[in-house]
Amino acid sequence: MQSVKIGILGLGTVGSGTVSVLKRNAREIIRRAGRDIEISVAADKDLQSPKNCDLSGIKLTDDAFSVVNDPDIQIVVELIGGTGVAKELVSKAIENGKHVVTANKALIAMHGNELFALAQEKGVTIAFEAAVAGGIPIIKAMREGLAGNRIEWLAGIINGTGNFILTEMRDKGRDFADVLAEAQALGYAEADPTFDVEGIDAAHKLTIMASIAFGIPLQFYSAYTEGISKIAQEDVQYAAELGYRIKHLGIAKKTDRGVELRVHPTLIPHRRLIANVNGVMNAVVVKGDAVGPTLYYGAGAGSEATASAVVADIVDVVRALTTDPENRVPHLAFQPDALKDTPILPIAEVVTSYYLRIHSEDKPGVLANITRILSEQGINIESILQKQPEEHEGLIPIIMLTQPVLEKNMDEAIAQIEALGTVTAPVMRIRMETLG
Amino acid sequence: MQSVKIGILGLGTVGSGTVSVLKRNAREIIRRAGRDIEISVAADKDLQSPKNCDLSGIKLTDDAFSVVNDPDIQIVVELIGGTGVAKELVSKAIENGKHVVTANKALIAMHGNELFALAQEKGVTIAFEAAVAGGIPIIKAMREGLAGNRIEWLAGIINGTGNFILTEMRDKGRDFADVLAEAQALGYAEADPTFDVEGIDAAHKLTIMASIAFGIPLQFYSAYTEGISKIAQEDVQYAAELGYRIKHLGIAKKTDRGVELRVHPTLIPHRRLIANVNGVMNAVVVKGDAVGPTLYYGAGAGSEATASAVVADIVDVVRALTTDPENRVPHLAFQPDALKDTPILPIAEVVTSYYLRIHSEDKPGVLANITRILSEQGINIESILQKQPEEHEGLIPIIMLTQPVLEKNMDEAIAQIEALGTVTAPVMRIRMETLG
Numbered sequence: 001m002q003s004v005k006i007g008i009l010g011l012g013t014v015g016s017g018t019v020s021v022l023k024r025n026a027r028e029i030i031r032r033a034g035r036d037i038e039i040s041v042a043a044d045k046d047l048q049s050p051k052n053c054d055l056s057g058i059k060l061t062d063d064a065f066s067v068v069n070d071p072d073i074q075i076v077v078e079l080i081g082g083t084g085v086a087k088e089l090v091s092k093a094i095e096n097g098k099h100v101v102t103a104n105k106a107l108i109a110m111h112g113n114e115l116f117a118l119a120q121e122k123g124v125t126i127a128f129e130a131a132v133a134g135g136i137p138i139i140k141a142m143r144e145g146l147a148g149n150r151i152e153w154l155a156g157i158i159n160g161t162g163n164f165i166l167t168e169m170r171d172k173g174r175d176f177a178d179v180l181a182e183a184q185a186l187g188y189a190e191a192d193p194t195f196d197v198e199g200i201d202a203a204h205k206l207t208i209m210a211s212i213a214f215g216i217p218l219q220f221y222s223a224y225t226e227g228i229s230k231i232a233q234e235d236v237q238y239a240a241e242l243g244y245r246i247k248h249l250g251i252a253k254k255t256d257r258g259v260e261l262r263v264h265p266t267l268i269p270h271r272r273l274i275a276n277v278n279g280v281m282n283a284v285v286v287k288g289d290a291v292g293p294t295l296y297y298g299a300g301a302g303s304e305a306t307a308s309a310v311v312a313d314i315v316d317v318v319r320a321l322t323t324d325p326e327n328r329v330p331h332l333a334f335q336p337d338a339l340k341d342t343p344i345l346p347i348a349e350v351v352t353s354y355y356l357r358i359h360s361e362d363k364p365g366v367l368a369n370i371t372r373i374l375s376e377q378g379i380n381i382e383s384i385l386q387k388q389p390e391e392h393e394g395l396i397p398i399i400m401l402t403q404p405v406l407e408k409n410m411d412e413a414i415a416q417i418e419a420l421g422t423v424t425a426p427v428m429r430i431r432m433e434t435l436g
Numbered sequence: 437m438q439s440v441k442i443g444i445l446g447l448g449t450v451g452s453g454t455v456s457v458l459k460r461n462a463r464e465i466i467r468r469a470g471r472d473i474e475i476s477v478a479a480d481k482d483l484q485s486p487k488n489c490d491l492s493g494i495k496l497t498d499d500a501f502s503v504v505n506d507p508d509i510q511i512v513v514e515l516i517g518g519t520g521v522a523k524e525l526v527s528k529a530i531e532n533g534k535h536v537v538t539a540n541k542a543l544i545a546m547h548g549n550e551l552f553a554l555a556q557e558k559g560v561t562i563a564f565e566a567a568v569a570g571g572i573p574i575i576k577a578m579r580e581g582l583a584g585n586r587i588e589w590l591a592g593i594i595n596g597t598g599n600f601i602l603t604e605m606r607d608k609g610r611d612f613a614d615v616l617a618e619a620q621a622l623g624y625a626e627a628d629p630t631f632d633v634e635g636i637d638a639a640h641k642l643t644i645m646a647s648i649a650f651g652i653p654l655q656f657y658s659a660y661t662e663g664i665s666k667i668a669q670e671d672v673q674y675a676a677e678l679g680y681r682i683k684h685l686g687i688a689k690k691t692d693r694g695v696e697l698r699v700h701p702t703l704i705p706h707r708r709l710i711a712n713v714n715g716v717m718n719a720v721v722v723k724g725d726a727v728g729p730t731l732y733y734g735a736g737a738g739s740e741a742t743a744s745a746v747v748a749d750i751v752d753v754v755r756a757l758t759t760d761p762e763n764r765v766p767h768l769a770f771q772p773d774a775l776k777d778t779p780i781l782p783i784a785e786v787v788t789s790y791y792l793r794i795h796s797e798d799k800p801g802v803l804a805n806i807t808r809i810l811s812e813q814g815i816n817i818e819s820i821l822q823k824q825p826e827e828h829e830g831l832i833p834i835i836m837l838t839q840p841v842l843e844k845n846m847d848e849a850i851a852q853i854e855a856l857g858t859v860t861a862p863v864m865r866i867r868m869e870t871l872g
Binding site: 017034129135147150277298 | 453457458460464465467468469565570572576580581582583585586651707709712713714719726728729730731733735738741743744745746748751754755758759765769770771774
């Protein structure tokens with residue numbers, strides 16, 4: 001058979017990893033795909049600086065548009081990132097009838113709906129396994145491997161930097177700021193760590209997974225996003241004493257009232273497998289009605305781990321070249337005309353259990369006031385951990401786990417507790433999930 | 437589009453689960469597949485006894501051959517099991533140009549090579565996700581999701597009964613025979629537990645995974661198989677003291693000298709994620725050269741969990757109906773003419789580290805004799821745990837961890853140690869893997 005000609009846009013971390021994997025494993029890949037995959041051309045805006053891969057035999061250009069307009073190219077591999085020029089290039093490639101493979105989570109989460117519609121119109125496919133959880137084949141698992149299930153919920157550790165920070169805080173008793181500085185020095189976190197630690201990166205990935213799980217359009221702007229920067233060392237320790245670990249999770253859940261779509265720190269029982277996913281590793285739990293809980297674990301970032309997903313997508317697209325376009329795996333798992341516009345629940349309408357940490361003066365009646373406020377909001381307390389006053393400030397930390405409650409009731413209760421004269425600092429709240 | 441007509445053979449545990457899932461999730465499945473999947477007919481040899489599913493609207497027969505000969509049926513779903521009539525039925529279905537979905541691990545592991553050749557000749561596909569690790573989409577993950585990788589090794593907990601027994605032994609300090617009896621009472625283990633606890637069931641699944649990982653023909657009879665019935669409570673405890681857990685693993689590894697294919701109890705570091713997979717759950721770690729280690733976890737057996745994989749395969753096959761047969765995903769991941777006949781290493785040629793437990797009389801020179809024998813066989817000791825003499829027998833248990841050694845050298849060393857007058861019982865050896 002003829003070889004398939006691809007063009008790679010972007011020779012950064014993932015782009016150079018993709019070139020390396022395609023070249024090193026060329027024989028293994030042709031044994032699987034049955035066809036030779038040829039990197040005809042690669043584009044990078046800065047061809048002067050050294051690249052982390054062997055570019056011999058590949059035509060190089062600094063004009064990415066020349067690649068998407070090249071009539072010989074069948075598959076465009078977009079590894080530039082962002083939603084600017086990458087979006088223009090992907091749109092142009094599709095308009096030119098080319099299939100696209102991309103690792104661009106922001107692009108898919110924010111503009112996927114229109115790009116998929118355009119691809120559908122042009123009879124081409126956009127593959128984006130590498131956009132979620134790096135090398136873990138989570139898109140394929142959910143979209144195809146669990147096709148017989150009604151997916152009830154999913155929960156994932158989908159940002160390696162955040163998980164590295166929380167793991168270090170627990171294992172070594174370090175503080176958030178200290179570990180973040182190290183993560184930046186190690187190159188895990190960006191100089192501006194907002195995307196990682198405030199959960200925006202995770203929200204991109206969660207948005208994509210939720211659409212595939214439930215058959216709903218991509219709705220990035222409806223995702224609730226909360227980071228880990230407020231987690232204190234004492235919270236990590238109290239959680240451990242109570243049998244829990246704190247993980248930064250992306251959670252999507254189908255309820256009778258709508259879809260929950262939320263990224264936030266979460267207490268989970270320490271015996272759960274996902275509670276034992278440490279360091280920069282990622283993992284996603286998917287609960288199907290037939291299969292029960294399944295978990296997928298691996299490297300969520302990195303040059304060759306992400307390239308692994310890019311190359312798998314390229315092989316899939318090579319197979320799709322001779323498939324009936326009407327009978328391919330749909331982009332969002334469900335046929336485009338079968339997507340349901342189920343509303344995303346505002347966070348105030350979400351029901352979860354809570355961990356609360358309240359710093360209070362050590363005065364009579366404090367606990368009675370707090371429990372009265374909670375009770376008035378219909379909030380039941382599951383357990384209380386009351387610590388000895390801290391020497392240096394004379395404050396008692398009161399730790400409570402609650403039963404499930406509507407978030408807006410908890411908001412009201414916390415406002416009232418913080419208004420108590422004896423409560424001297426903002427109440428720390430962390431949502432809890434059993435993931436059972 | 438027209439509906440796709442399937443025939444189900446066998447209405448036992450998996451068959452009735454498949455009917456239930458297809459019916460309950462019919463709307464969800466059609467939203468994904470784009471076509472209605474209609475169970476036209478189901479065959480069971482005993483139609484009198486009650487079935488665990490709603491059979492309304494399905495034609496029933498006790499003649500399975502009438503189904504594989506039915507010209508209306510496009511996909512035959514074989515859920516009878518075993519290698520007798522199931523093999524005849526699958527062969528006949530293929531000869532009649534029908535696609536096959538099966539959950540039959542023994543059939544694929546023992547007769548897959550010839551069945552795949554026949555299917556290839558007839559232009560049909562055999563899907564067998566449900567044959568390995570129940571509802572976990574591990575075949576799809578390895579065959580497609582990791583298509584860019586050279587897979588270096590894989591290791592799996594792929595028998596739920598065995599993992600349940602080992603989990604109970606560790607968590608509750610119980611003995612093997614005691615937990616096995618409970619597993620049988622709970623219906624996890626068969627009345628004849630040989631397939632589960634002696635590793636035959638795991639070897640079937642491992643054989644299939646190894647072929648897909650490395651692109652080698654199925655070679656079930658070359659797999660080394662060792663069960664867990666000799667694991668004593670004290671071994672579980674010593675392993676824990678040393679920072680390990682004992683798991684019954686199926687391991688396939690590519691080495692310069694051949695492929696290792698082995699099922700046996702294994703000490704693994706307790707921090708590894710797979711060491712924390714408990715109860716009847718299954719998990720497989722796959723190490724690819726690009727992606728690094730990935731892990732897939734879920735229910736490895738059970739009616740609807742296995743049905744989840746069967747239905748996913750049916751949806752895949754529905755898509756394959758309009759695919760170029762030359763461009764489908766190959767049965768064993770690699771193109772049939774690209775399979776390599778890499779030899780399977782005899783177990784005597786395998787290199788691993790070992791845990792050794794030696795019961796010896798408490799006499800001077802015992803340890804010197806043992807270490808001399810090991811040293812003569814080129815075996816280095818990593819650590820020694822010497823326990824106080826047991827009160828009731830006056831014997832010392834000596835626990836050793838060794839560095840990696842060729843199995844046949846260890847065989848020789850153990851024979852010599854057992855010949856020492858002071859060593860009063862067979863030496864217990866358990867292989868170790870770091871899975872790093």
